[in-house]
Amino acid sequence: MFVTSAYAQETAPAAAEGDTHAGTAVPAAEHETFPPFDAKTFPSQILWLVITFGLFYLFLKRVVMPRLGAIIDVRNDRITQDLDHAARLKGEADAAVAAYEQELAEAKANANKIGQQANDAAKADAEGTRKKLEAELEKKLGEAEASIASIKAKAMKEVGTIAEDTTSAIVEALVGGKTDKSEIAAAVKSASR
Amino acid sequence: MAADKVDPIHQFQIHPIIPIHIGGYDVSFTNSSLFMVATILVASAFLYMSTASRALIPGRLQSVSEMAYEFVGNMLRDAAGKQGMQFFPLVFSLFMFVLVANLIGLFPYFFTVTSHIIVTFTLAILVIGTVVVYGFAKHGFGFLKLFVPQGVPGYLLPLVVAIEIISFVSRPVSLSVRLFANMLAGHITLKVFSGFVVSLSAFGALGIAGSVLPLAMAVALSALELLVAFLQAYVFAVLTCMYLNDALHPSH
Numbered sequence: 001m002f003v004t005s006a007y008a009q010e011t012a013p014a015a016a017e018g019d020t021h022a023g024t025a026v027p028a029a030e031h032e033t034f035p036p037f038d039a040k041t042f043p044s045q046i047l048w049l050v051i052t053f054g055l056f057y058l059f060l061k062r063v064v065m066p067r068l069g070a071i072i073d074v075r076n077d078r079i080t081q082d083l084d085h086a087a088r089l090k091g092e093a094d095a096a097v098a099a100y101e102q103e104l105a106e107a108k109a110n111a112n113k114i115g116q117q118a119n120d121a122a123k124a125d126a127e128g129t130r131k132k133l134e135a136e137l138e139k140k141l142g143e144a145e146a147s148i149a150s151i152k153a154k155a156m157k158e159v160g161t162i163a164e165d166t167t168s169a170i171v172e173a174l175v176g177g178k179t180d181k182s183e184i185a186a187a188v189k190s191a192s193r
Numbered sequence: 194m195a196a197d198k199v200d201p202i203h204q205f206q207i208h209p210i211i212p213i214h215i216g217g218y219d220v221s222f223t224n225s226s227l228f229m230v231a232t233i234l235v236a237s238a239f240l241y242m243s244t245a246s247r248a249l250i251p252g253r254l255q256s257v258s259e260m261a262y263e264f265v266g267n268m269l270r271d272a273a274g275k276q277g278m279q280f281f282p283l284v285f286s287l288f289m290f291v292l293v294a295n296l297i298g299l300f301p302y303f304f305t306v307t308s309h310i311i312v313t314f315t316l317a318i319l320v321i322g323t324v325v326v327y328g329f330a331k332h333g334f335g336f337l338k339l340f341v342p343q344g345v346p347g348y349l350l351p352l353v354v355a356i357e358i359i360s361f362v363s364r365p366v367s368l369s370v371r372l373f374a375n376m377l378a379g380h381i382t383l384k385v386f387s388g389f390v391v392s393l394s395a396f397g398a399l400g401i402a403g404s405v406l407p408l409a410m411a412v413a414l415s416a417l418e419l420l421v422a423f424l425q426a427y428v429f430a431v432l433t434c435m436y437l438n439d440a441l442h443p444s445h
Contacts, residue, residue, distance in 0.1 A: 034205075035202065035205040035206045035207060035309075036205055036310050036311075036377060037310065038207070040219060041207045041219075041223065041225070041309075042311045043218040043219060043220050044207075044209075044213075044218075044219055044220045044221050044222075044223055044225070044226065045207070045223075045226075045311050045312055045315075046311060046315050047220045048220075048222070048223075048225065048226035048229050048230075049229060049306075049312055049315050049316075050315070052226075052229040052232070052233045053229075053233070053286070053290060053316070053319075055233060056232075056233040056236065056237065056286050056289075056290055057283065057286040059233075059237050059241075060237075060282055060285060060286045060289070061282035061286070063241065064237070064240040064241060064244070065262070065281070065282055065285060067244050067247065068240075068244055068258060068259060068262040069262075070247070071244060071247050071251075071255075071259065072262070072263065074247075074249065075249055078249060
């Protein structure tokens with residue numbers, strides 16, 4: 001609706017504009033056709049489109065696109081390079097960690113071994129000392145037992161003579177007279193049994 | 194002047210700036226030519242200057258250029274495979290040209306190059322011409338296999354081939370009309386709603402209050418047109434990629 005009323009109003013300005021379009025044939029007719037379907041403008045539009053688009057195509061193909069392509073390629077290269085570098089560094093770090101752990105394990109094993117050795121040595125030492133002491137003690141014990149035995153034997157022997165003496169004295173006092181030494185010894189012996 | 198303001202067709206008029214006539218043809222340098230030149234200058238300058246530093250870490254403008262480049266590159270690779278990359282310059286310049294022409298056309302008082310059917314048709318013919326020429330050069334008559342789909346029973350073949358030929362011939366038409374009609378319709382709608390604002394506000398206070406509605410509409414439409422400007426450039430480029438794929442692999 002609006003469009004048609006606008007069309008109706010068009011005849012007046014069209015006539016007024018007629019002077020400005022001196023190059024075209026019929027000024028009034030220019031407005032009768034819808035501008036995009038006005039075949040009179042086609043040659044000019046095609047020509048200038050071909051010129052401008054052709055130049056644009058060449059410019060993009062020769063200048064812009066190689067440049068953009070190079071920028072993006074360089075960036076992609078750089079990214080892959082950086083990723084490789086990062087991967088290499090990570091590998092190095094991993095290797096360092098592995099080496100460190102191995103050394104740590106070795107050191108631990110060494111420490112254990114040294115500790116064990118010291119322990120064994122100390123034990124052996126203690127064992128030797130103990131055995132020596134035990135042997136000494138054994139010897140002393142043996143000596144002591146021997147001396148006790150000899151003392152005991154001596155004492156026993158003396159106990160026999162004392163008993164005989166005492167017996168003979170008691171018998172002499174009770175019975176009177178002389179006593180036979182051998183008889184008394186036999187009597188003591190049988191009594192102490 | 195009042196008539197100009199509300200006339201939604203006026204913006205599509207072409208008038209010569211430097212009249213040139215060669216061999217009976219009017220090939221004047223017109224406002225359309227001016228905006229074609231402006232389109233390629235703006236697009237070239239943007240692409241050239243934003244990438245001038247060749248920064249490893251791109252700035253905003255360089256990112257935009259790289260995004261456009263990779264966007265079109267991926268589009269073409271997806272549609273036509275690695276072989277299709279030989280057409281990358283063509284598709285990229287088509288995309289950038291249409292996109293920038295559409296965007297420039299959104300400025301008030303600026304001419305929209307792509308709102309003229311002859312421009313979009315010439316670009317479509319360029320695409321289809323490339324497809325046909327490359328197809329025959331690469332595959333010879335094998336390119337005609339494009340019209341003979343595999344696995345179709347013999348008695349259906351004439352019908353299918355006819356349909357395939359019609360669909361192929363209608364491609365440049367649909368390709369060009371889609372872009373042209375979108376730009377034309379969008380600009381007319383914008384102009385009509387903006388025209389409402391102007392004519393309504395002439396009716397005093399009530400009119401000015403009422404003109405808020407079409408103004409809001411015009412704002413919303415401007416956003417929509419921005420989307421359409423990008424979308425149509427994208428669609429044009431995508432279809433170009435698909436047609437080029439036919440030239441590369443005619444037996445589908």
